[in-house]
Amino acid sequence: MIRTRRGRSVFKAYLFLAPFLVLFVFVVVYPIIFGVRLSLYGQRGARMWYVGFSNYRTILGDPRFWEAFKIPLFLLLVQVPLMIFLAILIAFVYERMPRGRAAFYRFIHYLPYTIPAIVAGIVWSYIFSDSMSPLRPLLDLLGFVGVRILNREHVPLVLLVIIFWEFTGYTAFVVFSALLAVPREYAEQAQIDGATFWQTAFFIKLPLVRGVITMLFIFNAIGALQVFNEPWMLGALVVLPPNYTPAMYIYNSAFAYGRFTYATAMGLVLACITFLISLYVLRMASRQLLARGW
Amino acid sequence: MKQVILSLLAVFLVVSVAFAADDIYPEYKGEPVTLTMWAWTSNEDYSIREFEKVYPNIKVQWENFGVHYTKAQTAIAAGEGLPDVLMIEYTFAPEFMELGAFVPINQWLPEEKFVKLFGEPALNWCALDGKIYGTPQDSGAIALFYRKDIFEKYGLTVPQTWTEFAEQARKLRQADPNLNFATVPLGWALWWIGQIWEAGGKVFDYKDGKWYIDFTNPVAEKVFNFWGELIDEGTIKIEQWWSPDWYNSLNVGKTAAVIIGCWFAEWLRYNAPESEGLWRVTIPPQWDPANPHNGMIGGSGFYVTTHSKNPEAAAIFVMWLNSHPESLKCLHKYSNLPVMVSTRYAEVLDEVAGPDKFFGGQNIVETLWEAHKLVDTAYVALPIQTNVDQALGLLLQDYVDGKIKKFADILPMWEEAVVKAMKEFGYDNVVVGELP
Numbered sequence: 155m156i157r158t159r160r161g162r163s164v165f166k167a168y169l170f171l172a173p174f175l176v177l178f179v180f181v182v183v184y185p186i187i188f189g190v191r192l193s194l195y196g197q198r199g200a201r202m203w204y205v206g207f208s209n210y211r212t213i214l215g216d217p218r219f220w221e222a223f224k225i226p227l228f229l230l231l232v233q234v235p236l237m238i239f240l241a242i243l244i245a246f247v248y249e250r251m252p253r254g255r256a257a258f259y260r261f262i263h264y265l266p267y268t269i270p271a272i273v274a275g276i277v278w279s280y281i282f283s284d285s286m287s288p289l290r291p292l293l294d295l296l297g298f299v300g301v302r303i304l305n306r307e308h309v310p311l312v313l314l315v316i317i318f319w320e321f322t323g324y325t326a327f328v329v330f331s332a333l334l335a336v337p338r339e340y341a342e343q344a345q346i347d348g349a350t351f352w353q354t355a356f357f358i359k360l361p362l363v364r365g366v367i368t369m370l371f372i373f374n375a376i377g378a379l380q381v382f383n384e385p386w387m388l389g390a391l392v393v394l395p396p397n398y399t400p401a402m403y404i405y406n407s408a409f410a411y412g413r414f415t416y417a418t419a420m421g422l423v424l425a426c427i428t429f430l431i432s433l434y435v436l437r438m439a440s441r442q443l444l445a446r447g448w
Numbered sequence: 449m450k451q452v453i454l455s456l457l458a459v460f461l462v463v464s465v466a467f468a469a470d471d472i473y474p475e476y477k478g479e480p481v482t483l484t485m486w487a488w489t490s491n492e493d494y495s496i497r498e499f500e501k502v503y504p505n506i507k508v509q510w511e512n513f514g515v516h517y518t519k520a521q522t523a524i525a526a527g528e529g530l531p532d533v534l535m536i537e538y539t540f541a542p543e544f545m546e547l548g549a550f551v552p553i554n555q556w557l558p559e560e561k562f563v564k565l566f567g568e569p570a571l572n573w574c575a576l577d578g579k580i581y582g583t584p585q586d587s588g589a590i591a592l593f594y595r596k597d598i599f600e601k602y603g604l605t606v607p608q609t610w611t612e613f614a615e616q617a618r619k620l621r622q623a624d625p626n627l628n629f630a631t632v633p634l635g636w637a638l639w640w641i642g643q644i645w646e647a648g649g650k651v652f653d654y655k656d657g658k659w660y661i662d663f664t665n666p667v668a669e670k671v672f673n674f675w676g677e678l679i680d681e682g683t684i685k686i687e688q689w690w691s692p693d694w695y696n697s698l699n700v701g702k703t704a705a706v707i708i709g710c711w712f713a714e715w716l717r718y719n720a721p722e723s724e725g726l727w728r729v730t731i732p733p734q735w736d737p738a739n740p741h742n743g744m745i746g747g748s749g750f751y752v753t754t755h756s757k758n759p760e761a762a763a764i765f766v767m768w769l770n771s772h773p774e775s776l777k778c779l780h781k782y783s784n785l786p787v788m789v790s791t792r793y794a795e796v797l798d799e800v801a802g803p804d805k806f807f808g809g810q811n812i813v814e815t816l817w818e819a820h821k822l823v824d825t826a827y828v829a830l831p832i833q834t835n836v837d838q839a840l841g842l843l844l845q846d847y848v849d850g851k852i853k854k855f856a857d858i859l860p861m862w863e864e865a866v867v868k869a870m871k872e873f874g875y876d877n878v879v880v881g882e883l884p
Contacts, residue, residue, distance in 0.1 A: 200525065200547075280692050307849065393635050393688075410834045411835070
């Protein structure tokens with residue numbers, strides 16, 4: 155029996171939250187708790203025994219886990235800033251265009267995001283194949299006859315190309331939507347004062363959508379740390395180490411080597427690192443905002 | 449008179465075989481049961497239907513998830529969820545045996561009977577420490593698939609020895625640098641170990657509780673030096689097999705020959721349809737033609753798992769499935785497996801063999817059966833096959849990327865990586881540098 159009015163409204167609130175909470179508890183909270191428990195066990199086949207924090211100690215001393223962060227770090231420092239910058243430029247170009255044409259380009263640029271990464275991967279594997287690549291005639295003309303398109307050194311660059319292709323349009327779309335919410339008066343005022351379009355864009359509008367840019371940074375940082383699909387696909391063309399990225403190492407440890415508990419521990423460590431980096435980006439952003447008096 | 453005796457003898461033999469055949473397969477006296485099986489070969493259901501006619505109390509539910517190793521690994525770790533019968537490639541079987549995935553079936557299929565039905569070498573693929581866990585299905589005996597049209601156009605002869613193979617490869621490279629005589633795979637340990645096996649050697653084995661590893665033995669070195677010379681000089685190229693480039697090169701005739709397991713016959717038929725009538729098959733080139741020998745690349749067995757609630761029924765099923773002539777006929781006809789390991793395949797050979805249109809009318813089953821019969825040695829694969837495979841792939845990629853200059857140097861590096869992996873997985877019963 156819920157007697158008080160407050161009690162009733164709290165009950166109602168939870169009733170509305172229930173669909174989310176139930177899923178959240180079963181799909182997120184429970185697996186994390188279960189994962190923490192698993193990570194404290196040693197395992198071979200169906201045999202499991204308690205080992206305390208031994209898995210975590212092994213991770214600290216496992217060079218293959220830490221080497222795997224080379225690619226995420228590269229993406230974090232190169233791909234994420236570059237892509238967000240490109241996306242911002244594109245978003246402003248949308249603003250400048252006549253409405254109909256802008257909508258058309260937004261649609262086109264958004265399309266790659268809707269294609270499942272695995273399907274796209276098959277197409278990319280043809281684009282980068284040695285004998286059938288549409289780039290081949292061009293490369294041959296430039297004098298690279300018989301030179302392999304894809305070797306292991308080229309993979310980070312190829313990853314950049316694929317990730318840009320996949321996500322730039324989507325990111326531009328998000329920035330553009332945020333820009334729509336900026337009151338038009340600000341820009342008009344600036345332009346009356348003699349600011350050019352790009353000045354208005356970068357000094358008036360962009361600071362106003364900082365929150366969204368920060369969010370994009372965080373999401374892309376998470377994506378970079380957990381990158382899996384793209385290098386996995388390229389593995390059909392060029393042999394990549396099983397620990398090419400942390401997510402690939404975790405996957406291989408669990409499903410190729412059958413070390414599930416160790417993989418779980420690595421997954422939790424990766425999650426903590428992701429969380430810390432997100433927190434850092436968030437705090438940096440809010441400190442800057444505070445410093446500027448926002 | 450002689451003829452009469454001979455024909456009487458023949459009748460007697462046929463009758464005795466028939467009698468013997470009847471008591472090979474034990475009767476099932478247990479409760480009616482439904483078994484589950486995971487297998488990626490196509491159309492296993494025809495054999496199952498025949499089996500259910502003979503054993504009405506055992507039903508088999510077949511599920512096909514493609515190559516299901518990740519799924520199986522998960523089920524093993526979870527302690528539940530494996531089917532009664534699991535299909536696994538021979539090379540990966542020891543890994544699953546060591547994980548405790550399989551249950552011994554000796555009480556229904558004793559070693560003597562196993563050897564009679566499947567031959568001695570197959571014990572290495574289906575048993576460990578005298579415990580038999582399953583039965584072998586198809587053979588991965590190595591064969592040389594070649595394009596008759598390309599051979600004729602460039603005046604190439606079918607190589608009987610590896611020396612001839614090298615000569616022909618060099619000849620074609622000179623005649624047309626755009627064509628490959630043959631390529632070697634970037635990685636795929638099975639293939640490379642298969643070449644060593646074909647030469648009568650091996651690089652690891654298991655005996656009396658110990659794992660033996662020796663990659664730098666004379667036979668393995670001979671094989672790697674042979675390929676190394678051809679690869680270093682550019683006659684043979686390393687290619688990522690099963691990639692779009694590779695599929696394309698086979699379909700449009702940029703590759704004159706492929707050395708691979710005999711199951712490839714069916715693969716070609718479905719994946720290179722434009723080359724119908726142009727391919728032929730033969731026994732792989734030999735190191736010593738006076739003592740012909742062969743190895744395998746691939747092939748799979750059917751194993752009874754520890755999660756099975758009725759290992760007796762499962763054991764009877766895998767025994768029947770992979771050795772009974774009725775089943776072997778179905779496996780050949782519907783599952784498109786060219787050669788089965790079972791010795792009883794000889795009984796149905798005449799019935800299933802015949803001219804094959806895709807291979808220009810050649811009777812390929814006969815040739816491939818010959819190739820299979822030359823596989824008279826075997827070894828036990830290491831229980832870390834995934835790592836053996838990955839280590840080689842990385843080294844070959846290093847070679848392709850120019851980080852390793854001499855191909856033959858790969859062999860000792862591969863051994864080092866494998867020994868290290870065995871240690872990491874906690875094996876302290878490893879003997880390095882010798883073979884049993």
